Amino acid sequence: MNSKGKKGLLCLAMCLVWLSLCGFEGLDIETTAGVGSWMDQLTGEDIEEFKILEEWEDRVLANIDDYVNVRAEANGEATIVGRLFKGDGGYVLERQEGWTRIRSGNVEGYVSNDYLLFGMDAYEQAQLELTLVATATTSGLRIRNEASTDSKILKNVEKGTKLLVIEEILAEPEEPAPEEGSDEGETSEESLEASQEEALVEGEDDEAGGMSEEATGEESPEENTDTPDSEWVCVQYAEEKTGYVAAEYVTVQYELGEGMTMEEIKRKEEEEKREKLKQQLASFQANGNEVVLLAALIQAEAGGQPYEGKVAVGAVVMNRVKSGHYPNTIAEVIYAPGQFGPASNGTLARYLGGPSPSCMQAAQDAINGYTTVGSYTHFRRAGVDVGGNSIIIGSHVFY
Secondary structure: OOHHHHHHHHHHHHHHHHHHHHOOOOOOHHHHHHHHHHHHOOOHHHHHHHHHHHHHOOEEEEOOOOEEEEEOOOOOOOOEEEEEEOOEEEEEEEEEOOEEEEEEOOEEEEEEHHHEEEHHHHHHHHHHHOOEEEEEOOOOEEEEOOOOOOOOEEEEEOOOOEEEEEEEEOOOOOOOOOOOOOHHHOOOHHHHHHHHHHHHHHHHHHHHHOOOHHHHOOOOHHHHOOOOOOOEEEEEEEOOEEEEEEHHHEEEEEOOEOOEEHHHHHHHHHHHHHHHHHHHHHHHHHHOOHHHHHHHHHHHHHOOOOHHHHHHHHHHHHHHHHHOOOOOOHHHHHOOOOOOHHHHHOHHHHHOOOOOHHHHHHHHHHHOOOOOOOOOOOEEEOOOOOOOOOEEEOOEEEO
16 A cells, blocks of 8 residues: 555544544444444554654655755746755645745745655655654753663763664563452562662662763653653764663654755855865975975966966965965965965865976065065956056966
8 A cells, every 4th residue: 555545544544533432423333343444454554654644744855966956936947045955854835736835944945846755755765865863852861871771871961962873672562460469469568678779779870870960950851750661762872882762852853954045055165165275274284385385376377377477476475475464374375265266176286296397486486585566466367457556467467
């Protein structure tokens, strides 16, 4: 039976059960028998699937390898307001023919249905692509050594902490209640004393394995449970370290990513570029030679220009080093975000292994103070209007 058929069957059966329990007049024996017939067809897996369908019926998952555009209107020519990337999910706001209006993070707009998975299809794909995460719903959540409140506490975590799920452990079936008069139904003074001793041991575990109630400022809710055979979740709480948390005090779900607006994407790209340049600068400062670095920049920017043009590029860098308005080292000037394109697009790195002899000489001359552009600190492609105070050398204008 497909997902839609199962959902219809489950909804109908649950409605009939509800009606029968409400005691509506007009429900005859045949209807009650029909409820039983419908319920006989339901398995535990069906019930679990119904819960999943209810949770995912208004959710979507991006069905892509890279990203899909989110548009302001339901057509392929509309303004792009954001993007969903692989692993991103969202909520359905409106379904149209061929398009769905969704909300994901701060992005709200239309996505072509060709690039979305819905409902159970989205859930099944999430199982393959995404990480199952347990989020603590209470402060002082205890991570234990075993799936038992009697086991050692490894760590306490705060509300909202996310933990990677390794395995979900279901509760053991309850044993049938003992018959009246049997020994199993009696509670002796010895067993009561044993329970009290176990509670004392539990308090000792707090001191040995994790923060106590006094340390966290509030009592862990686990100690109030009367059902030792509760459900547990095996989680990873540190690198190569796992433990168990009571399922009652976490929410377990697949960690869907969220879409990004175009402004958020731009900020992220700029931050990544700054971080990349920062790493390049740190690497160069540890192992580099500034003459080679300047020569590599000259070759990347003016490798095909006359010698005066090569020196001019080097002089622009050295004028910045001396100006007081820029960083005071060659490396910091070159790797400053947004200044020299070859530093951020990877071109510079290709020449660090061996700049040409003429570029090496131009770099050394510029470092020694030789300049063909006076104190100018900028250059662009010739033809760009930069004002009256400028010099054109080769295909560059310096100002």
